[in-house]
Amino acid sequence: MDPAARDDVFAAMLRQHPDAFIGTVSAMGLFVPLPEGLDTGGLRPIVGAQSALALVVAEDQKIAIETWQRTLAQGLANCLIHPLAAPAELVRLHLLDMTHRYGVYVVFLTGLATHPDGRSLEAELIKPRLVTVRKDQVAVITAADEEIALVLGWTAAELTGTRSLDLVHPDDHQRAIASWMDMLATAPGEARRVRLRHLHRDGTPIWFEVTNHNWLTDPADPRVVAEMLDISDEMAAQDALRAGEQLLRRLTETIPMGIVQIDAARRIVYQNERAARAIGAGLGDVLGGEFLGPIVPGDRPAVEDAVARVLSTGGDADVEYGHRDHRGLRRVRAGLRSLTAASGEVTGAIIGLTDVTEDVRLRDELRQRATFDALTGCRNRAATLAALGEALAGPGRTRGTAVVFIDLNDFKQVNDRYGHAAGDRLLIHVAGRLRAAVRDGDVVGRFGGDEFVVICADVADAEEARRIGETLLAALGESCLELAGARLLPQASIGVAWGEAGTGAPDALIARADTAMYAAKKARTGRLALALAQ
Numbered sequence: 340m341d342p343a344a345r346d347d348v349f350a351a352m353l354r355q356h357p358d359a360f361i362g363t364v365s366a367m368g369l370f371v372p373l374p375e376g377l378d379t380g381g382l383r384p385i386v387g388a389q390s391a392l393a394l395v396v397a398e399d400q401k402i403a404i405e406t407w408q409r410t411l412a413q414g415l416a417n418c419l420i421h422p423l424a425a426p427a428e429l430v431r432l433h434l435l436d437m438t439h440r441y442g443v444y445v446v447f448l449t450g451l452a453t454h455p456d457g458r459s460l461e462a463e464l465i466k467p468r469l470v471t472v473r474k475d476q477v478a479v480i481t482a483a484d485e486e487i488a489l490v491l492g493w494t495a496a497e498l499t500g501t502r503s504l505d506l507v508h509p510d511d512h513q514r515a516i517a518s519w520m521d522m523l524a525t526a527p528g529e530a531r532r533v534r535l536r537h538l539h540r541d542g543t544p545i546w547f548e549v550t551n552h553n554w555l556t557d558p559a560d561p562r563v564v565a566e567m568l569d570i571s572d573e574m575a576a577q578d579a580l581r582a583g584e585q586l587l588r589r590l591t592e593t594i595p596m597g598i599v600q601i602d603a604a605r606r607i608v609y610q611n612e613r614a615a616r617a618i619g620a621g622l623g624d625v626l627g628g629e630f631l632g633p634i635v636p637g638d639r640p641a642v643e644d645a646v647a648r649v650l651s652t653g654g655d656a657d658v659e660y661g662h663r664d665h666r667g668l669r670r671v672r673a674g675l676r677s678l679t680a681a682s683g684e685v686t687g688a689i690i691g692l693t694d695v696t697e698d699v700r701l702r703d704e705l706r707q708r709a710t711f712d713a714l715t716g717c718r719n720r721a722a723t724l725a726a727l728g729e730a731l732a733g734p735g736r737t738r739g740t741a742v743v744f745i746d747l748n749d750f751k752q753v754n755d756r757y758g759h760a761a762g763d764r765l766l767i768h769v770a771g772r773l774r775a776a777v778r779d780g781d782v783v784g785r786f787g788g789d790e791f792v793v794i795c796a797d798v799a800d801a802e803e804a805r806r807i808g809e810t811l812l813a814a815l816g817e818s819c820l821e822l823a824g825a826r827l828l829p830q831a832s833i834g835v836a837w838g839e840a841g842t843g844a845p846d847a848l849i850a851r852a853d854t855a856m857y858a859a860k861k862a863r864t865g866r867l868a869l870a871l872a873q
Contacts, residue, residue, distance in 0.1 A: 340436075342439040342440070345435060345436060345439070348579075349435060349437060349445065351434070352433065353378070353379070353380030353382065354380070356382075356447065356449045357382070358449075359382050359443065359448060360382060360385050360448040360449075361373075361379050361382040361384060361442070361446065361447055361448075361510060362384060362385030362388065362445075363377070363437075363443040363445055363446065364391065364444050365443060366444070367391050368391070369390050370385065370391075370422065370446075371443060373443045373696055376441070376559070376781060384529065385446065387467060390497050391407065391432065391434070392627065394420075394422055395421065395422060396420070396421045396422070396423055396426050399421055403418065403420060405418070406418040406434055406688065407434060410435070411436075413437055414435070415431075415435050416736070417430055417431055417434065417436050418431070419432075419433060424450060424451065426547050428450070428451060428452065429450075430448060431449050432447075432448055432453050433446070433847075434446055435844065437681060442542050450767050456674045462671075467486045467490065467569075468569045468714055469481065469555060469566060469567065469568050470481070470486055470567050471484050471566055471567070472487070472498075472564075472565045473562050474503055474551075474563040475561070475562065476523075476555050476561065476563070476818050478502060478503045478519055478563070479501070480499055480500065480502075481499060482499065482572055483498050483499070490569060490621070491506070491537060491538075491540060491545070492540025493747075498794060503565070504516070506537045507536065507537055507538075508535070508536035508537065509857065510536070511535045512820040513536050514533060514535060516552070517754040519551065522551045523555070525552070526553075527553060527555075527556045528553065530550050530553065531549075531550070531553075532548060532549070533548075533549055533553050534548050534549075535547055545571050546567060546570045546571045547567045547568060547570065547837075548568040548570045549565055549566070549567050550568075551563050553563075561692040564592040570798075584767055588609075588611075591611040592612060594615075596693045597614030597618070597693075598610065598611045598613075598614055598688070598689065598690070598691055598694055599614045599626070599690050599692065601626050601687050602687040603687055604625070604652060605627055605646070605686055606626075607620055607622055608687065609622070610622070610760075612615050613692075617662070617664070617671075618630050626662065633663050635661035635662070638659075641822060642660050642673065644648050644660055645673070646675065646688070648689045649675045649676070649677045650685055650687070651678070652677075652685075653677045653679055653683070654686045655674075655675060655676050655677060656672070656675045657674050657675070658696065659671050659672045659673075659699075661671070663740060669696045669746070670690055670698075670699040671693065671694055671695065672693045673691065673692055674690070674693075674853075675688055676689045684787075710722045712784075714766060714785075715769075715785050717774070717783045718782055718785070719784065719872060720784065722784065723782060723785075723794065726782040727794045727845040727848065727865070730795075730796035731838065731840075731841070731848070733778065733846075735793050736797070736840040737841055738797045739793040739798050739839045739840050740794070740797075740798060740840070740848070741793060741803070741804035741805075741808075741836050741837045742793070742838075742849060742852040743799040743807060743808050743833060743834070744790070744833065744835075744855070745769075745791040745811065745815075745831050745833050746789065746790050746832050746833075747766075747769065747789040747830060748830035748831060750789035753827070754763055757823055761823065761827075765822075766785070767832075769791065769815065770785065770791065770810050770814055772818050773793060773815075775814065776811050776813075777795070777811070779808075780797075781795045781796075784795040792849065793807075793811065798837060801837040804836070804871070805835055805869075805871050807835070808833050808835035808869050811833065812859060815829045815867060816867050829866075829867075830867065831866075831867055832859040832860035832863060832868050832869075832870075833856060833859055833867070833868065833869040834852045834853060834857070834858065834869075834872060835869065835870070835872065836848050836851035836852035836855055836871075852872060853873040855870040855871060855872040858870040
């Protein structure tokens with residue numbers, strides 16, 4: 340676009356957009372003061388921005404850069420952007436080459452409806468990350484970038500003549516002096532780098548990475564040029580990371596479990612004291628071999644598999660195993676959780692170790708109570724019925740199931756004559772005889788006060804069921820109990836029932852055996868009687 344056309348566009352912008360904002364930038368794209376003689380037509384100025392990029396949200400900065408490039412090539416360009424002053428609005432950014440008349444490019448911002456009338460558009464000053472300071476041979480500041488005021492709060496003029504050490508945090512003085520002396524011993528043009536905290540004018544510490552370049556031997560201009568890079572964000576992130584790590588480590592020392600962190604090669608990179616005592620390994624040791632030795636042999640493959648699976652797949656795993664230590668055999672629950680990088684690669688795992696010995700003991704005790712009769716050690720009624728259900732409906736069953744119902748005769752008289760302790764001894768005696776006489780896999784249950792039920796799976800027919808009943812009858816007939824100086828012979832009535840595989844309900848088979856038992860009780864002529872259900 341020729342200069343005359345650009346003049347016409349400039350006049351049209353002033354005329355058509357009286358509510359616009361105006362600013363001027365150099366060929367470098369940085370805002371400069373409005374030049375003498377530039378008539379803004381009463382438009383409000385853009386104040387405090389370093390460049391047009393400081394006016395737009397981060398997501399639109401690429402659009403603004405492309406528009407600036409078109410302006411350099413064509414003399415004029417515009418685009419729609421979301422301004423930082425009102426991110427929800429969509430406004431137009433115009434760039435116009437007016438170097439032929441004022442030596443600058445003009446920036447217009449139109450359509451910012453929510454900005455108060457009569458107010459300039461003030462952008463937050465962008466604090467530079469890198470400033471340069473010149474010093475003499477005794478570290479006195481002789482010059483500094485003007486932008487240093489945005490970083491330290493002191494103007495360049497105020498800092499001139501100040502010892503640079505006076506700006507350094509007192510805790511970092513020794514490090515600053517050592518680095519300076521090291522730099523003085525370097526060859527011309529070489530540099531030394533040091534990280535130091537400097538004090539802002541308001542007393543706030545700011546971290547800088549200072550690179551001192553030694554030009555003191557330059558006869559024309561002896562100097563030290565210090566490049567000061569603001570690394571406050573980096574150091575704050577490191578401090579936050581250290582604080583987080585310290586918190587996590589302190590937490591792992593207080594929780595009642597062992598915590599182990601391993602890398603992808605199973606090397607231990609962290610463990611709390613509880614884990615160190617349990618494993619006996621140190622940092623850098625590989626979790627395997629001798630350090631898994633205390634695990635009982637039968638459980639070790641499951642532990643090895645869990646570790647390998649977590650490190651190879653990135654999944655999680657939980658495993659419980661036996662572990663021997665100075666207290667004897669313990670039960671340990673290990674929770675393994677994988678650690679992954681942003682790429683998804685498995686970098687290691689966290690393992691939580693909890694001693695669950697008492698929990699397992701309680702669990703087994705509760706299972707025992709829920710399954711077995713406390714007095715006789717036989718299955719209780721519910722567990723007996725469950726066993727019968729499994730026997731009748733078990734997969735692959737081709738043979739039937741027998742139920743033997745045993746009722747002790749005259750048991751009340753034993754209690755009345757010898758006492759309940761004697762009655763308990765009799766029940767224990769009978770239960771022991773029954774368990775000794777049944778086949779492997781048969782279930783002996785105490786069904787009631789003086790009633791026992793035996794569940795026998797895989798029985799061919801009713802005749803085989805009868806023979807099982809007769810074996811139990813013989814076992815009781817051959818036994819006696821010495822009680823209070825007297826010989827007590829168990830008296831019982833036994834009913835036997837048989838059902839084919841896959842047929843009949845547990846309650847029905849129990850009822851048939853119960854009916855047969857009552858028939859035996861009614862017909863008995865001696866102390867023991869047996870009847871087979873029809």
